[in-house]
Amino acid sequence: MKPPAKPPVFLERASYRQRRLGDAAQFLPLLGAVLWFIPLLWATDGPEAPSKSSMLTYIFVIWLVLIGLAALLSRLLPDTDEASDDMRR
């Protein structure tokens, strides 16, 4: 029996891009979590403390950024669903 062919070590440029997009999609929630944990570092009293409205704005701006990035990624990410369609019959 012939041993199964090994996958190539290096991918083509297009496949490489898609893999990295998948990585990006996995990093996105991490990025969001880190950004949303940043307010924990803020001072709560004194002159250093940011205003209430800017705190609120920060949270929602991060939210918008994440939504935008997710929308962008959802367009770029490869469609992995094709294979499963015939299976569903």
Next chain:
Amino acid sequence: MVSFNILILVALSYVAVLFLVAFLAERRAAVGEANWLRSPVIYTLSLSIYCTAWTFYGAVGYAARSGLEFVTIYLGPSLVMVGWWWILRRLVRIGRAQRITSIADLISSRFGKSRWLGAIVTVIAVVAATPYIALQIQSVTLSLAVFAQSEGAAWSDGDFVRAAMWFAAGLAVFTILFGTRNLDANERHPGIVTAIAVEAVVKLFALIAVGVFVVWGLGGGPVQMMARIDASDLDLWDQDTNRWFGLIFVSAAAFICLPRMFQVMVVENDDEAQMRFASWAFPAYLLAMSLFVVPIAVVGLDLMPAGSNPDLFVLTIPLSQGANGLAMLSFLGGFSSATSMVIVATIALATMVSNHIVVPFWFSLQGDQRGAMSGDVRQLTLLARRLSIAGVLALGFIYYRLSGGGTALAAIGLISFVGSVQVLPALIGGIFWRGATRPAAAAGLLTGLVVWLWTMFLPSFGPGAVIPVAVFADGPFGIGWLRPEALFGIGGIDPLVHGILWSMLLNSAIFVAVSLITFPSPLERLQGAQFVNVFEHGTGARTWSRLVADAEDLLLMSQRIIGQTEAQRMFAREAASQGIPGQMPKATPDFVARLERELGGSVGAATAHAMIGQLTGGSGVSVEDLIAVADEAAQILEYSNRLEAKSAEQEATARALRDANAKLTALSIQKDAFLSQISHELRTPMTSIRSFSEILRDDDLAIKDRNRYAGIILDESIRLSRLLDDLLDLSVLENGQVVLRPQTGPLSALLDRAIAAAGLHERNLTILRDRAAEDIEITADLDRLVQVFINLISNAAKYCDAKKPALTIRVSRTKGQHRIDFLDNGIGIAAQNQELIFEKFSRLADESKAGGAGLGLAICREIMHRLQGDITYLHGTSGTAFRVTLPVMSAPVVS
């Protein structure tokens, strides 16, 4: 001022509209015209059941009490959604490939289609969801009471209970009508999903409308609103770091683990495109839902009299400003939030209860015999599901009654989340780690459940309610490190964070540890591989390979479960795809596996597996089946190996037979030749004897002639008798009747005797010997041995055709054998004849001068065999050469 009766009327009409929407959607789906139902927008909207009445009303109250912390409940799910590529994509794919019907089904399927695991997850889900359902009932009754009060009628306890009861009953009717109408293979509910989508729009619209009213109508625009927030007393950021972390984690985990979320996200999912769209659209929905929460809270705190319930600001602000229409809309928003959550949660829970508790229990009552099929499973499943729906709602109602509907109930939302989240380790471990095992999942789940009950659920009723105050202070039986709010003696943590931390830590630790030390069953390993590698292989579970089920039996059973028309349509489709339209399809393993998945959609994977198992003659547990199949394969392999060996053996035998046959044919030819020869040989002396005897009978012969003739007769008689002697000798030797007389004597003397007896006097044959080598003692029947030597020497004398015939006698000794070689300098014997010379009656055809009958060498060989030695033709010499071998210490041989 809104008339309470009008409000009731509006609410009822709203419900009627929902009925209509659900009914129409169901009808369109039934005729296959519901492609728009599968649109990603509908899917995203259906996810909004995450936002319940608790969030619709409660978020503002939460913000008014704890500032920005309310937003963590939305941040967690947002993170999960934008990271869909990682977990949700996998879950949805697995759900589709394995026809998963609920989160209990997923866990049960992954860990070897275990009934027990399914039951454990179901119990956890019911315990965790009951307070949450009670919370929805409470919010609806509270909002109704607000309107009643605005009319001047203060509600009594009895009014609350009546309202709650009507609400719960109405929901039960709606859910039973649309949730159990069709027990279809996919466990999808197009009607319900569409109604939920409508409700999602209503609640978003209502909350945004209130928000716009507050910001632009009361707050004077966004900029002024921001200033107002900055100026307000509301403590927006007073975060306990642990709570911030813990709540984001719990809400993210609950978003995956809540049975109702699993239902809309995984079970009702159609394709990845829906998930792709929802990955950003649902976070956007959540953002919109929480955008106006803080402004409403701030304005509410300013406007409303001190002590008013901030949970109802969404309703009371518009009412206080006389915006009755808006208040009505807001009520409908809250109503929508409550109903959609309760409907989906009840369906999900009812599916789990009927598939993982009622039906398996019924099956175990029926026993394993085929008679278990006699009942109508379809009816049973539907009934079980309807009863479960009613039961779950009744539990919620009872909980609402027992808790008294106070603020204690509001706190339970998060506690309920943490309960549901106990499934997380088994779920994540199950879909990412092939090493996760069934005992580990069960142990982890039970540990998590116990810790959660002890540290969160039971204390939530308040000190002294379920757990005595003394236990809170000193631990059970005075064991300090088991205090419910300070496990292991680590106190001072926020109770919520404490509960999350310990339940998740212990749950995960036990899950991992038990996984590492236990060994999964074959079916578990198979399922594990299919779940973890769901993106590598596209096939679903396939375990039925040895089938004795009839298609008729399968059809009968399927009809009982998924209904007559559906089952028959499915079988007809299968027959068509097998190329035999109009007939019963063949029960191929492929078909049965698919059928099992379809049935699994209705009654759960474990039950479907058990039912198919009964029909296919399996024991119901396919582990044994798998092993049997593996055994069978091994047996077949072994059998084929044996066959191969046997056929090789037969081939060898056939070859030997062919060789023997060739030899026989050659012999037969030789024998024919010999017979004519021997008859000639016999006849020649007989003829002479007869003629000379006749001559002797005449008396007038000279004495000299008479003597000569008598001499001839004597010679011929001697020749005849020698021939007959030889034949007799051979026959005796062959029959083993010979008696050997072992003696010991020197070899040289034996050779001397043989040469002397060979009668070489008249022939010119030179004998070359090595007397030194011959100086050995031989133990054998020496007379017989000499007979062999004589034969060989006289043969050389007779047949050697050299000009100066010479015979070399070589003696050597190897490996316990004496070798005596007789080599002459003639032309030797042709290779094709070397095999034949030892056979009886063989004489080389071209050798006409032979005087013997061709028995000499045959006799020699028989003698040597009797003496435990041998005589062989010696290859690779120029002349004729024979080798006589004798064992060195030839023990005295008795025949």
